[in-house]
Amino acid sequence: MSMKVNYTPATALIVVDMQNDFCEGGALGVAGGAALVPGINAEIEAARAAGALVVATRDWHPVDHVSFEHRGGPWPVHCVQDAPGADFHPDLQLPAEAIRVSKATAFDTDAYSGFDGTGLGGYLKEKGIKTVVVCGLALDVCVHATVLDARQEGFATLLLEPLSAAVDPQAVPKCRQAFHDAGAEVHE
Numbered sequence: 001m002s003m004k005v006n007y008t009p010a011t012a013l014i015v016v017d018m019q020n021d022f023c024e025g026g027a028l029g030v031a032g033g034a035a036l037v038p039g040i041n042a043e044i045e046a047a048r049a050a051g052a053l054v055v056a057t058r059d060w061h062p063v064d065h066v067s068f069e070h071r072g073g074p075w076p077v078h079c080v081q082d083a084p085g086a087d088f089h090p091d092l093q094l095p096a097e098a099i100r101v102s103k104a105t106a107f108d109t110d111a112y113s114g115f116d117g118t119g120l121g122g123y124l125k126e127k128g129i130k131t132v133v134v135c136g137l138a139l140d141v142c143v144h145a146t147v148l149d150a151r152q153e154g155f156a157t158l159l160l161e162p163l164s165a166a167v168d169p170q171a172v173p174k175c176r177q178a179f180h181d182a183g184a185e186v187h188e
Contacts, residue, residue, distance in 0.1 A: 007050035016136030021085035027078035057114035060102035113145035135163035
């Protein structure tokens with residue numbers, strides 16, 4: 001069942017990093033990650049039915065990415081290009097026409113937002129997108145960065161909090177405040 005978002009052809013649903021490594025059992029598994037998939041699938045279907053654009057972001061790291069602990073970064077090895085952990089969750093029903101955006105693809109640069117170094121903002125503007133709706137993993141990391149960058153790009157922005165999970169649930173109130181301060185709407 002969808003969250004009753006008013007999707008239009010000027011809306012993009014951005015599904016953030018619903019990858020195996022970010023779901024339970026993955027290298028950076030977020031508690032409750034896999035449980036989000038049925039609700040996200042309902043949103044994808046609702047968005048498609050209204051003619052909205054569906055975008056799926058993914059970490060797509062080269063081997064020895066700068067964010068990995070053995071390179072001095074904060075994270076264990078995760079979402080390595082073409083490895084099973086980088087695949088979208090097997091139950092995620094991404095349509096063939098969904099735009100797939102790969103981020104953090106350079107050895108020496110990290111990126112958390114789907115807008116960071118990907119050209120996504122310009123692409124959405126070219127397509128006439130005015131509003132972005134964001135959900136996925138993790139609310140306090142890549143979802144957080146994507147929501148804030150969407151606002152910075154000038155899009156009306158709605159976070160679907162029930163379809164997002166945080167690495168640190170204690171960080172959610174601080175994230176909500178940051179979203180509010182940036183002018184984003186939060187659907188709790």
